[in-house]
Amino acid sequence: MQDGFSDADQAQALAAHGPELIARAWAGHLGDHDPATARQVQFQQRPGAGTSIVYSLRHGTTELFVGLTTEVLDDADGPHLRRVQLASPRGRPGAGTLAVASWLHPHDPRLPGLAHAGVASEAERLWGDGDRLTRLHTVTYRPLRRAVLRADFATPGPLVSTRRVYLKALRPAPAADLALRHRMLAAAHLPVAPLAGEVLHGVVATAAMPGESLSTTLLHDGGARLDPLALVELLDRLPDTVLSLNRKPSWADRLARYAGAAATALPERTGDIEALCSRLRGIIAARDPGPVVPVHGDFYEANVLMTGTRISGLLDLDSVGPGHRVDDLACLLGHLAVLPAVNTRYRDIWPVIERWGTAFARGVDGANLHARAAAVAISLVAGARRPGMTSWSRAAQARLDGALRLAELAG
Structure with a gap:
């Protein structure tokens, strides 16, 4: 976090001054691509770290992508980085100077590959x-x-x-x-x-792996052919060797950070978000999360592949390591709860959530499961913001409503 600028300040500054910052950072290096044509194609906000936006500049049939970030980068982050200063961003007169770094795609300073x-x-x-x-x-x-x-x-x-x-x-x-x-x-x-x-x-x-994502299977039949305990059995197969890996914090552990991001996205719902998080913290603190076991760490429908009724693939292993089983299952329920906000074809997902939640609660504390699932849903609220999407605020509201509904299931 840069001193004097909240997460919302940084996001607003980049969005308001993007073309100007691109022109200053890359003067003489953009060819025929005019910064005035800059269009947001990627928006990412990391609570407490900064905001990054990727812009597209078109000229005829060619397209140039330029990244801007308020995250603090050092000289080790590559030779392709340009730096500019934004003094008193629009709406924040006298707030000081905001440091912005920029790169031309594909020379992402943190992703050399x-x-x-x-x-x-x-x-x-x-x-x-x-x-x-x-x-x-x-x-x-x-x-x-x-x-x-x-x-x-x-x-x-x-x-x-x-x-x-x-x-x-x-x-x-x-x-x-x-x-x-x-x-x-x-x-x-x-x-x-x-x-x-x-x-x-x-x-x-x-x-490539065979099969289609569990999210597609859910669209086909609402998960009717899948025994939710098959998902638990898949997690049971994770080897004990991964317990030697670094443990990563769960969504419940980072609830305060995600709540701040959600409030930045939906300032008019700040009171609701604060009350919800206070309630969730109380439930989570009072419940035993169970033993430390091997976990996937990002277990949700897009990361499970199905071939018919058989689980045929497990994707995105970046967070595999030690943790609590309840958090893997909460991750799945939390993502299911926001699916209607992503695609209206999932409007009938709640019977699945309730049925699977009941099945999962045979092995973990049910109240803790649903409270932690609500924390996962809160972490997804700010992600509803998409460049060029005029209705993202409604999508964020719907994701928050999913978190509130999960909290009701927590009791």
């Missing part, structure tokens, strides 16, 4: 294994944190075969840790993606 994974010629050279790259697509990008790209390859012939590789660009140390987690879970015969080579430039490459 993105300049390799995000460039077609480099992706083909490093991960093609002699095959031809036919398509490179960005699946997700969180500035300064991670990027996932999907690379499709084809053999040169005469018999053409295709394969798909996912390239996950991280900081070098977390990348090595992620590869270790893949090896640990593969050794325990869990359905995880096989590594497609060694870690290169902080990029973890994995082969």
Whole structure:
């Protein structure tokens, strides 16, 4: 956090002054791309750390992406960084100077591998294994944190075969840790993606997995064919070897931080958010979370693959390690509760939440489970903000309503 500027101040300053900051940072280096055409395509706010926004500048059929952040970066974050100062941002006269760093995509200062994974010629050279790259697509990008790209390859012939590789660009140390987690879970015969080579430039490459996400299965039949205890059994298979890994805080542990971000997104609901969090803290503090066991750490419907009624894949292993089982199950329920705010086709998800919650409560404290699930839903409120989305405030309200409804189930 930069002194004198709250999370909301930083977000508002970047949004209000983005084109001006780009023009100052990259004067003479943008070619025919006019900063006045800058359009937000990515917004990320990390409570207590800063705000990052990626802008698109179009010229004809070409597009240039420029990142801006108020996070504090040092000189070790790469040679491609430009720095500018914003004195007295709009709406904050006399507040002091806000430091902003900028980069041109794909030279993310914290993700050195993105300049390799995000460039077609480099992706083909490093991960093609002699095959031809036919398509490179960005699946997700969180500035300064991670990027996932999907690379499709084809053999040169005469018999053409295709394969798909996912390239996950991280900081070098977390990348090595992620590869270790893949090896640990593969050794325990869990359905995880096989590594497609060694870690290169902080990029973890994995082969594609069969199946469709649990979120798609829920759309098809409301989860009627899936016994929720099969999800518990999958978690039971996590090996004890992961208990030696670093433990990461749960959403309940970070409730105050996420509540602050939610209040920044919905200032008119600050009172409701504070009252809800006070209630959740009381429930969580009074309940035993259970023993420390191996956990996935980010266990929700998008990270579980299904083939028919069988679980065929477990994705995103970055947070695997020691923790409490109740937090894995709460993560799933918390994400399910906000699905209607993401896609109205999930409007009938609440019977699933109640049925699965009842099943999960056979192994963990039910009140604690739903209170922690509400904490997860609160952590997702601020994420409703999307560049160019005029209705994001309504989506954030709906996510908060999901948290309130989970709190009611907590008693």
